[in-house]
Amino acid sequence: MAEIRDIVVVGGGAAGVAAVETLRRDGYTGSLTLLCGESALPYDRPPLSKQVLTGAWELEKTLLRDEQQYRDLDVPLRHVAATGLDVAGRRVRLADGGELAYDGLVIATGVHPRRLPIGHDLAGVHVLRGHTDAEGLRGALVPGTRLVVVGAGLIGLEVAASARGLGLNVTVVEPAALPMLRQVGSQIGAIIADMHREEGVDLRLGVGVDAIRGDGGKVDAVVLSDGNVLDADCVLVSIGAEPTVDWLRDSELTIGNGIECDEFCRAAPGVYAAGDVASWVNPRYGRRMRLEHRTNASEQGGAAAQNLLQDLAGGERKPFAPLPYFWTDQYKVKIQAHGVLAEGSDIEIVPGPAEGRWAAVYRTDGQVTGVLGWNAPTMVLPYRKQMLEQAMAR
Known part of the structure; x- marks a missing residue:
């Protein structure tokens, strides 16, 4: 991969961190820069509404990695926002007036609150x-x-x-x-x-x-x-939130409800997107999706990085076809949901082994399309397996 000189990842969240870690793990040894628009080290966001607000965690505990781990990866962190993108010239414009040239780019700028x-x-x-x-x-x-x-x-x-x-x-x-x-x-x-x-x-x-x-x-x-x-x-x-794409309005990228990508998370030659900002065609469902889920951010950051490397090296890319998943903790209840929980589905409530533990199975035309666990993490696993084994949309 010596011919790939420079890769830039824009966005210091879970997707961006997963991208740089995947690039290094998969053998990329060239220049790799992570742009973070905030002054803090990249951090996890789900604890902010729970452990941080209640005082159970200090903000430092939300950091995804410490400074030494980025040094070990040979990934310089630049705490500056991207302000523009020249796709044809393969350059990212920066808020400090500078520019970064790239051979490959992963955009993971996330969302901002409405x-x-x-x-x-x-x-x-x-x-x-x-x-x-x-x-x-x-x-x-x-x-x-x-x-x-x-x-x-x-x-x-x-x-x-x-x-x-x-x-x-x-x-x-x-x-x-x-x-x-x-x-x-x-x-x-x-x-x-x-x-x-x-x-x-x-x-x-x-x-x-x-x-x-x-x-x-x-x-x-x-x-x-x-x-x-x-x-x-x-x-x-x-x-709710809106994709952070204003800095891309004058670029050659297609912007809709996020950065529009194909099934490989590719938005343009040498440009891939991941996480909350990415709108991609999920082959599992045969339609475009944009997921604001923590698990998806990490998985898609890794998948986009792998496909970028394969693209630049002339290798074979893999479609990104996840089963959506999210969780939420409220009071003493942990809700975990897999698949698509569509309004209008037929819902079966399956009692669990104890009071306050159950699963809701969502079906459309007799086929399981989603499952939600209420304090029942093990109950949802057989349904998740069943959905993963179902044929993908064509």
């Missing part, structure tokens, strides 16, 4: 994505504080659970009829709603936010679309 058009100028209104966000939110989670969480997806509900454990008064506002509706469907969404109500969360479902009010520059209320007003000392806006 924001409401109102309220973010007020102190006490937060989003949660990175270390700085987690530090600010953790400092606000004082027992007795009135927290309003806008959005009942994974992060919003994890923060709600963490905050209840710390003794806060928590209200969750969600425009959909049920929490996690997009991720798990209505039947399981209703069970999740009951769990949060039993833990003392005030769920306001089927309602949006009209205004976030403040006094003296500090948030003090959230006005709902049904006219109700919620007193608030702290607000978390958790309404």
